Amino acid sequence: MSRGIEIRTSPHLKRVVTVDKIMRTVVLALLPIAAFAVWQFGLSALLLLLTTTGVAILTEAFFARVSGRGNTVSDWSVVITGLLLGLTLPPGFPLWMAAVAAFVGVALGKALFGGLGYNVMNPALVGRAFVQAAFPVAITTWTPAFAPGRFTEIIPSTLTPPFMQPIPVDDWVAGLNLDGWSGATPLAIQKFQHIETPLMDTFSGMIAGSAGETSAILILICGLWLAWQRMLDWRIPVSVMAGAVLVALPFWLLDPNIYPSPWFVLCSGGLMLGAWFMASDMVASPVTASGVILYGLFIGALTVVIRLFGGLVEGIMYAILLANALGPLISSWTQPRVYGSK
Amino acid sequence: MSELLNPQEKLTPDTFLRGLWEENPVFVMLLGLCPVLAVTSTTLNALAMGLATTFVLVCSSLLVSLLRHWIPKQVRIASYIVIIATFVTIVDYAIQAISLELYAALGAFIQLIVANCVILGRAEAYASKQRLHTTLVNSLGMGAGFTLALLALGTVREILGNGTILGVSLFSPDFQPWIVMILPPGGFFVLGAWLLLFNWLRESKVRRAAKFTGAPADAR
Numbered sequence: 001m002s003r004g005i006e007i008r009t010s011p012h013l014k015r016v017v018t019v020d021k022i023m024r025t026v027v028l029a030l031l032p033i034a035a036f037a038v039w040q041f042g043l044s045a046l047l048l049l050l051t052t053t054g055v056a057i058l059t060e061a062f063f064a065r066v067s068g069r070g071n072t073v074s075d076w077s078v079v080i081t082g083l084l085l086g087l088t089l090p091p092g093f094p095l096w097m098a099a100v101a102a103f104v105g106v107a108l109g110k111a112l113f114g115g116l117g118y119n120v121m122n123p124a125l126v127g128r129a130f131v132q133a134a135f136p137v138a139i140t141t142w143t144p145a146f147a148p149g150r151f152t153e154i155i156p157s158t159l160t161p162p163f164m165q166p167i168p169v170d171d172w173v174a175g176l177n178l179d180g181w182s183g184a185t186p187l188a189i190q191k192f193q194h195i196e197t198p199l200m201d202t203f204s205g206m207i208a209g210s211a212g213e214t215s216a217i218l219i220l221i222c223g224l225w226l227a228w229q230r231m232l233d234w235r236i237p238v239s240v241m242a243g244a245v246l247v248a249l250p251f252w253l254l255d256p257n258i259y260p261s262p263w264f265v266l267c268s269g270g271l272m273l274g275a276w277f278m279a280s281d282m283v284a285s286p287v288t289a290s291g292v293i294l295y296g297l298f299i300g301a302l303t304v305v306i307r308l309f310g311g312l313v314e315g316i317m318y319a320i321l322l323a324n325a326l327g328p329l330i331s332s333w334t335q336p337r338v339y340g341s342k
Numbered sequence: 343m344s345e346l347l348n349p350q351e352k353l354t355p356d357t358f359l360r361g362l363w364e365e366n367p368v369f370v371m372l373l374g375l376c377p378v379l380a381v382t383s384t385t386l387n388a389l390a391m392g393l394a395t396t397f398v399l400v401c402s403s404l405l406v407s408l409l410r411h412w413i414p415k416q417v418r419i420a421s422y423i424v425i426i427a428t429f430v431t432i433v434d435y436a437i438q439a440i441s442l443e444l445y446a447a448l449g450a451f452i453q454l455i456v457a458n459c460v461i462l463g464r465a466e467a468y469a470s471k472q473r474l475h476t477t478l479v480n481s482l483g484m485g486a487g488f489t490l491a492l493l494a495l496g497t498v499r500e501i502l503g504n505g506t507i508l509g510v511s512l513f514s515p516d517f518q519p520w521i522v523m524i525l526p527p528g529g530f531f532v533l534g535a536w537l538l539l540f541n542w543l544r545e546s547k548v549r550r551a552a553k554f555t556g557a558p559a560d561a562r
Contacts, residue, residue, distance in 0.1 A: 097518075108531075133522035165518040 019116070022282075023076035025231045029222040030083050030277065036218055037211040041091035041143070042150025044158040045211045049086035051095045055102035056082030063111035077116045081106060084124040084277060087212025088270060088317070089131075092143040092155035092169055096162040097135050101127040121324040122281045125317050132317070138166045140313075142208045144173060144181050185209045187269045188313045190260050202267040209269070216267040223276030232280040239293045240275035241266055243300025251308060265304055274316035275300070284324040291334035299323045348471040357476055361483030367460040368491035368533075369540045374460040377451045378492060379529035385508050387447050388496025389489070394437065394452060396485025398429040399461045403469040403481035410470045422465040423456065430456045460488055491536075498532050499523045 037045045060078040064071060072078070085102055105127020110119045132139050143155050157166040173181060182189065186197035186207050201207050205215025213219075227234040244265050251259040265271065279285065279299050286295050299319045306315025351357060367373045377395070382388045402425045406413075413421045434452050438445045445452070455461070464484055469477045500506055503523030505513050522528050 130522065133525060133527060134520040135518065136521060138518075163513070163518060164516045 019077070020075045022231050023080060025229055026080050026226065026277075027076055027083065029226045029231075030080065030087070032222055033087060033212045033215070033218055033273075034083060036205065036215055037087060037091070040145045040205065040214060041155075041211055042147065043153070044143075044150075044155040045086075045091045047095060047154065047158060048089060048091060048093060048098055048211060049083060051098045052086035052089070052102045053079060053082030055099045056085065056106050059103050059106040060111070063107065064115075067111070067115075069115055072115055075116060078106060078110075081110070081123045081127075084122075084212075084273075085127050087273060088124065088128050088210050090139060090142055090209075091211045092141060092157040092166075094138060094157055094160035094166045096160065097131055097138055097166075100134070101131040103127075104130040117283055119283055120327075121321050122278050122284050125278060125321050125324075128317055129321060141166065141169060142183060142185055143169055144176065144178050145206065145208050145214065147176050147178070185269070185313070186264075187307070190264065190268070191307065191313055194258050196260060196264050197268070199263055199267065202264065207268075210273075213270040213273045216272045219272040219276055223272075226276070232276070232282075233285070233292055235289065235292045236280040236285060236296045237275040239296025240271070240279050240300040240303075243297035243302075244271060244304050245300070246297070247301045247304040248308075259308065265307070269307070269314045270316045271300075271303060274303075274320055278316075279320050279323070281324070284327060286327045286331040286334065288331055288334040288336060290336075291330045294334065295323050295327065295330050298326070350473055351476050351480075353476050353479060357479045358483035358486075361480065361485070361487040362490065363487070365484075366487045366491060366540075367463075367484055368488060369536060371460075371463075373463055374458040374488065375533070376454065377458065378495060379526070379533060381448055381451050382492055382495040382499055382529060382532075383503065383524040384447075384500045385493065385496040386444070388492040390437070390444055391448060391451065392485075392489025392492040394433045394448075395455055395458060395460070395488055396482070398426060398433055398455050398458075399464060399485045399488070400478065400481045401429045402426045402461060403464050403477050404474065406465045406469040407472060407474050407477040413470070418470065419462075419466070422462060422470075426461055426465070427456045460484065494536055495529065495532050498535075499528050503528060 034049055037049070056078050057073055061071075061073050063069075064073065082102055085105055086098065089098055089101070105123045105125075108130070109121055109123030109126030110116065113119045128139075138157070141157065147155075155169060156172050157169050160166045173183070184192075186202055186209070189195050189197065197207060202214075203216050205218060207214050223232070223237060226232050227237070245262045248260065248262045248265040252261050260268070275296075279296060286292050299316070302319035302322065303315045306312055306318060312318075361367065363370075365371060368375070368378050374395070377391050381391045402422070405425050406422055409421075409425075430453060433455065437448070437452060464481055468480055472480070497507060500508075501512060502520045503525075505511060505517040505519050520528075523532065
């Protein structure tokens, strides 16, 4: 460019933050959570995360090639999708189903809409919603955390041959000789037997559940670090949690024997992971400051409503997907008044 | 008089084949999608629905073509609907008589054939303007195209969602059915995938033709 007078429209001052830098930071924030998942569930969780991330990258590369959009893998966004998807699946989830989820998530949730920046919904959750509807049994088959020998042996259902039903894990779990293992997550135990898992366990992550959703404190730390780096809008996770507490609190005050306590609601299930890493998806959330608060409150409230009164045990996935779909509407409702206009 | 306004089509193989491919009611014109999505969870349902619709389509098109000089323009839609409803009632009773199980599986969608835009579209756009024998061949082609499209969805959804085809098991008992495929979202997924495939085929054909003649490649 010639060094004459340059005429440009605003903005004139920019932060040097590029898409791939944001995405790399988010991946970095997800790594401790992924590492905890591997430490907690062993080799199976590692294979699961590698499969979802690998298939997500391959799918993205394939569609980038077919559509002629150039190399879109290098913006790292698809790595987040793959990692997040793996973190939301049960640790013993058959790998072939995980591959289906990753393919559907990236292809249907992202590539067909036009790639990064055009996806209406969070691609990882689109993939998970698909396998939840396609394989409802496999996605609710839980295995115990901290199983002895988890670094040397693989949960049998992980290596199910493609298109076959998951290999039953009951014999394997019985062989572990664990006390008090009922095959259910704290959420299910609370919902059906009204027994609350101690707060310390759900907070620290010493519980069964999806690979990366167990440790509330770790997700909180990674999320806070990301918010401090300004890589996510803090209003979203805060309002998701506020929405959840606002709905859960009255019921708990009414009958604490049946309804879960607000802190249990916050620390159990996928609420933390969903609030910090999925609801905050930059593309699929509303663009206005007041809009994201409305969006977050809606997600939190709907999650608790599904948990308390729905047929499903956990509701964060559908709550986020629904709120994603409402995103553009919320954005248009909450358009700020332009200075000087009426 | 109407013969002058509407040039009469000559009977060619294309009269029949158009309905199968070029003007396929489902994959090209996107008409009558309600039964396409709703009753294609198994191959048998799809086949029955396709045949029932074809019967109504052919019979009503023939009657509309026969009466095309007598139906006043102002009340033609109402007249077509009465004609179509007559044949739908016949099909409704016939399916009840043949198989009550099938009747229950297809549910309200048999009566809803009366509102199928493929049939009304044919009556309005073709049968009311064309001669009897071309109408017969054209509506047969359209019916066959509609049935084929239903079968295309029905087989994929039954194979993936249930591991069977026409109720016959295809895989080992360990096969994991993709339950979503026999649920309503599966209909949208499979229809979308077929549309993707056919659009891609059509576009690549246009692109190849453009390459051959040296014309600019623009599929749309």
